[in-house]
Amino acid sequence: MTPRRAPSPVDELVASREIVVACGPGGVGKTTTAAALGATAAVRSGAKVLVLTVDPARRLADALRVEGIGNTASRVPAAAFTAAGARAKGELWAAMLDTKQSWDALVRRHAPDRATADQILANPLYQNVTGRFAQSHEYIAMERLYEIHAEGEYDLVVVDTPPTRNALDFLDAPQRMAEFFASGLLRWLVAPSRSRLVSIASRPFYQIADRILGTQFLGDVAEFFLLFQSMYDGFVTRARAVSALMRDPRTTFMVVTTLEAVPALEARQFVAALGERRLHLGLLVANKVLPASFSDPDAAAVAESFESRAHEVAGVLARGEGPELADATLVAQVLQEVGRSFANFERVARREAELLASMSRSHEVTATVPHLRGDVVDLSGLLEIGRHVFGAPG
């Protein structure tokens, strides 16, 4: 099939954008598409490109075959491009978000002094927040993106987003963080350790909390919040700056989906949510699309004949096509199987075509990536995706 040429090709993107946030439902090839964009940008332009993956699972490392990438970025060697039959004009770097390490750095930066920072880092609650438990990824991902952008090391940063509870949770994370620290409830909560005076109003809470959690744990909680509060100004200012960066004209979003019913619906919700927040949608990528020929009526007629006229056709082939096709019964079986298989794919292809048409009607920026031969396991696979998404030689 002919890939549709995206109206914002990679050159234009590199020229006008500094951040591309890849988002979309899970399992659609979001990480791979983000990596493909990064790799393509590095090949096509002289830009220094970073692909930052924030998912707890090490997907990008798998796709790029880079071992042990961490918070520190590592460069994808030029030899890897040569091996993929390409020459990179720019540089491709990859990094994996290390949540714990990023939190530690954040605390060190915002704590009023070294002693406070040490106290926070040693607090058992803090260690659990950043280490063991889920959900602290969302904020830190956007925070780290801000940090990298502010350092100005890269011309383009492509960031892969974590699968969040709600479509665009990660976008609201900075705002929630700011609200959390600004809240009076936080002050109320830490009041007893500060003044040793428990107000009448808060007494039932402490009584119950004490019975459930025990005094020592409650003490840890209070200390944790008290210490964290010392970082209030820094945190709130930073969270607002992170929010602003998402709305900055240098930032764009790439929504990735497949054309299956559930992911496609979620992708539409993503697109709508971006619109509501006045965030820029740069590209809508439909991944793993079946070729248009699978919904071609002529092909469907052939498939139907393979099933209904299998023996007749096999007979003709057996007479004129040499020894491999001499067994007419076996050939007929194969023809029927092939016909049925096409009919199966045709149903899927028709559903996909319908969805793609309705997506293309409402969004100008649709690109499709066909079902590629095999899995994407290396740079050449990423560059092939790049060719489809950006409709240009890699």
Place this chain on the structure above:
Amino acid sequence: MSGLLDRKLLFVTGKGGVGKTTVAAALGLLASERGKRVLVCEVDPKGDVAGALEAEASGFVPREVAPGLFVMEMDTEASLREYLRLNLRVPTVGRIGPVARAFDFVASAAPGVREILTVGKLCYEVREGRYDLVVVDAATTGTIVGQLAAPVGINELVKVGAVRSQTRWMLDILDDRATTGVCIVTTPEEMPVNEAMDLAARLESETAVHLAALVANRVMPELFSRSEQEVFDALSGAGRPAALASALGDAGDAAVSAVLDAAELAVRIRRSGAAHLERLRDALDRSLPLLYVPYLFGRAHGVRAVRRVAESLAEELGG
């Protein structure tokens, strides 16, 4: 192998998008059709068990959507209220309100609390024994370890108090292989299989819970036998699409090629999938059941799809 449904608590997890919710709903449906009283609990905020069963959305209070099949949605604040009511005899809703808000607040910055309320509610249902089986449409591979590890973490953090003693009995339920198990769903693709392997290792090292089974979802059927494959290869060889077109009479070469392409794609997907599942098989204990669910070319969601998946699982499980 039918031992899978004889457990009391099954967490169904997997990479996002592999069909976790459908499999959880199918396991619930299957168990209920075998005469068990089943609760399917939706924990993943992106999941929609009720939707998959085409039933009206349920809340924290379980609703019977088919005979013996109940569906509920996890709600940590409701779970806290229930906990307070049952354990501390905190009487009025009025007083619980601000407490719950404060707790919600603590939970948003001191996670572990939210996780423990989730896992705690599930363990509570198991202990109460109102259901024969609780199936959880759990969080994805990225976050489930955090959830399942929460009781261990809290148990280490909190030295005294009610929560400490609460986590003890939860760990007893979670740790017992005969009672609790995790079912990892994957598709026969590279990344989902990688994550399944990763998760299997982390479950053992970081949580008290044990892996019970793997489900390979959307497996492409084997199209050809070996001799059929040879014939197919010959049919797709140079000049052959044209010969096929002329044998058919009025067909174009392009249309014939498209039909052959589709079969080739099916073979290719099947082969690459088989290789990934082989990798998965090799990485895991051979005694773990690996259940195959075929790719559904028809509608891939809704109650009909759930039923098809349940039928496949029933065949795989036997008995």
